[in-house]
Amino acid sequence: MTDVTVSPPVLELRDVSVCYRIRGRAVPVLSRVSLSLGKGEVYGLVGESGSGKSTVALAVQRVLPSNGYVSGGQALVNGRDVATLDRAALRQMRARDVAMVFQDPGRALNPSLTIGRQLAEVFEILGSAGGEALRRAEAMLERVRISAPARVMERYPHQLSGGMQQRVVIAMALAKDPSLLILDEPTTGLDATIEAEILDLVDTLRREFGASILFISHNLGAIAGLCDRVGVLYAGRLVEEGPVRPLFRAPRHPYTVGLLRCLPRPGLRKSLAPLDTIPGFPPAPGSITAGCVFAPRCGLADETCRTVDPPQVELGEGRVSRCHHHDRIGSLPHEVVRPLPTAPQPAEHAAGTPVLELASLSKTYGAAPYAVHALRDVSLRLMPGQTLGLVGESGSGKSTLAHALLGLIAPDAGGRMALDGATLAPEVRRRSPEQIKTLQIVFQNPDSALNRSHTVRRLIGRAVTRLGGLAGALREAQVTRLLEAVRLTARQLAARPRQLSGGMKQRVAVARAFAGNPRLVVCDEPTSALDVSVQAAILNLLADLQAERQVAYLLISHDLGVVRYLSDAIAVLYLGRLLEVGPAANVLDGPHHPYTEALLSAAPSVTGERSGRIRLTGAIPSGINPPSGCLFHTRCPRRFGPICETEEPPFVADAAGHAIRCHLPREKLGRSMAAMPA
Structure with missing residues (x-):
């Protein structure tokens, strides 16, 4: 009889629980999570912000924050329990066995060092001499499909596009030939074509290197295109797991169903129906001590769900679900949403004065022979109550167009911008107060757009005073109306941004933009950093406000599903x-x-x-x-x-x-x- 040696999984979590110490109290953020990855397998981990996805990645590498600790279970890499490794063995594991690619490559790269220097350092740590390290670095850039790698080696990170930066970070991660590669939202913020190229690259390289991949993402399409299996995390619990395509085709947990329903579907437009959303908000860590963690938001929940923790049910073909009613998923009701206000039909948009008109708009940076033509003879019209979707890869001129429109940069002479038929001065300081309040913006990242030391009352109230000229009781009344318009309550007035969820912060940013009753709002990637459930709620909010107030939107986005749902017209820049x-x-x-x-x-x-x-x-x-x-x-x-x-x-x-x-x-x-x- 021949002995057959079975290799252990590259990554195995056995009932892993993680807690954070907050104000002297142990707060659970992961609860008995079990999963495994075989050699060469790609495992996707999905869930809303705060579900524990990144905590899983940190626990695997034993790099939890100082107040975090594994309170139960085991995390094994290549069969070795990470918690039992001494300092030398742990350093060896991080240096050779596990590599991680973070969401923002710009922050992962040192801006003061060339690409060649940074990549060569990896090979030097692994034992190569200076010249050999540089040669291996250049060869690795070629392996991640970077053309002219020798020239790229001489550049600094800011001289590369986002897609190129991400390829460099992947090259650094793969340089040590790891057995486990962790990708934490690696395509967030990238254009559709660049995202597809990065996913293709990762798929090709994992076959070449034989690495196992833990892919963390809120992009369900990216998960479906790359992963073999997927696990769905909610409030620190793994609520469903299985092969990715069967699971997405026929989910057996209400939370997974809710996530998939939130996606803008082909053929669904804002004028037809609102997007589905998941009612309520994720619970605070440790706040649910009995029953199913999803019960407060579930349309199928009954008394059993609220009192008895659901067991893990084996569904066959490698699928499991933690739901008392997994066999009744088909009867899960849609969230009851109020109907959209009546919006004008496209034919009604054709008449009248455009809220925005651009004629032969151009912008050139620098001078010959190094002049960069960022915009070339752009002419567009946007009617009241209409959304113009602006799409194109990085470097196509989308942000330049938005900055010119907002008066942050002056376009070349010869072009014209008009707002409600009146010429718009090229510089914001030369515009009238009425034009300034009429034209507002909602930024991509509310964390950067909102002053973290101010309360919601002050953030919105200041905008009401400066744009609307209101004070005292009138200002407070307008703040309350704006808060109600973005579906927030008076309870949030005293909160600061750090006390709000990502969706709530973006709602505050929207309320601030509407403080002066704008005619045109520039929406610059307003949902790209949000979970699909929060994205659906924000898109519904923008559609409602547009229909109620006949405001026009210039929507800049790389998410074509968002553009498809919200846009009346589309412009493609290259x-x-x-x-x-x-x-x-x-x-x-x-x-x-x-x-x-x-x-x-x-x-x-x-x-x-x-x-x-x-x-x-x-x-x-x-x-x-x-x-x-x-x-x-x-x-x-x-x-x-x-x-x-x-x-x-x-x-x-x-x-x-x-x-x-x-x-x-x-x-x-x-x-x-x-x-x-x-």
């Missing part, structure tokens, strides 16, 4: 040039520009299907020396002749106002699969 603009349905369904087609195909889906993906070759060209002819021809998969390289295509609109800048005739341009006849 190297500062408009390649396509028109009604949202026309742009999304097609015919559309090859660049738009590639962006749409790169958007992740919870089905995990990636067969229709159009891969763009090469990097975005430099704005200092842009391509001749069509700006997109160096990456275009449908380039067909010399005319693409020598002549700029015309910007031709059809009867619906759908304009495309391409030499190909419309009948030969792509269409979305959803728009094609069966």
Whole structure:
């Protein structure tokens, strides 16, 4: 009889519990979490903020904060209990066995060192000499698909795009050939095409290196496209686990169902129905001591759920669920939401004075021969009560356009900006108080946008005073009205930002933007850092406020699901040039520009299907020396002749106002699969 040696899992958690000491009290943040990863497997971990995802990653590496500790269970890496390792063995494990890629590559890289120096340090720690370390560093950059790695080695982090920075961080993590790679939200904030490239890269490299991957993300589409199995965390409990596609196709826990329902679905627009949301908020750590942790937010909850902790139920085919009513998931009610206020139909938007009109807007940074053309002859119209979605990869000019509109940078001479028909001065200090309060912005990160030392009352009240000119009782009344408009209560008035959830902070930011009754609000990635449940609530809020007040939105986002749901019109920018603009349905369904087609195909889906993906070759060209002819021809998969390289295509609109800048005739341009006849 032959002995068969079975390798232990690369990562195994056995009933791991973690507590934090807060004001002398042990607060549980993880409760009896068990999971395992085999060699070469990708395991996804999903859940709302505060569910314990990052705590799992920290516990595996034994790098919990000083007030955190593992209160029960075992975490094993390659069969060794991390808690029993001495200092030398622990250092060896972190140096060779486990590597981690964080969410923000800009913060993970040292801004004062070149890329080559930083990557070479990894190989020096592993024992290579100076020259050999540099050679291995260059080879590793090539392995993560960075073109011209020798030139990249000489650059500093700020000289690279977000996607390039993330590739460098992945190269540093893989340099030691780890058996376990932990990815903590590695694609948050990246454009759809860059996100797809990073996921493809990770999938390819895990096959080359044979590494196991723990992939932490709130992006359910990214999880579906990359992972073999997925675990769903809620309030520190693993409530469901199984193979990713069957689980997302037919979830067996109410929380998983709620997360999937929150996603903007193809074909659903703001004018048709609000998005589903999960009622209530996640509980404070340790606040639920009996029953199911999800019971307070669950539409199926009964007395048993509130008093008896649900057991782990084996569902077959590697699937488990912690739910008393896992066999009744089909009867889970949708959250009762109030109907949307009546909004104008697209035809009504066509008449009247545009709230915003841009004519031949350009912006050039620097001077020849190093001039960067960030915007080129951009012309757009936006009507009251309408949302214009602005999409394009990093470096396309989206932020430059927003900054010019807000008066933070002055555009080149010759262009014109108009707000409600009146010319908008290029610099904010030259604009009238009425124009300043009429044009506001909601930023991507409320933590950076809100003064953490001020209360909610002061944050909103100050904006009411400065933009609305109100004081005393009138100011307090307006603060209360704004708070009610964003679905917050008077209980939040005395709170400071650190005491609020991410969704609440973004609601405060929205309330502040509406303090002066604006006509136009720039929404700069307003939901990219939020969980899908909070994202759905914020999108519903923006849609409600728009319908009630007829405010216009300029929506900047890389999430095409968000753009699809909220936008009436879409503009596609590339190297500062408009390649396509028109009604949202026309742009999304097609015919559309090859660049738009590639962006749409790169958007992740919870089905995990990636067969229709159009891969763009090469990097975005430099704005200092842009391509001749069509700006997109160096990456275009449908380039067909010399005319693409020598002549700029015309910007031709059809009867619906759908304009495309391409030499190909419309009948030969792509269409979305959803728009094609069966």
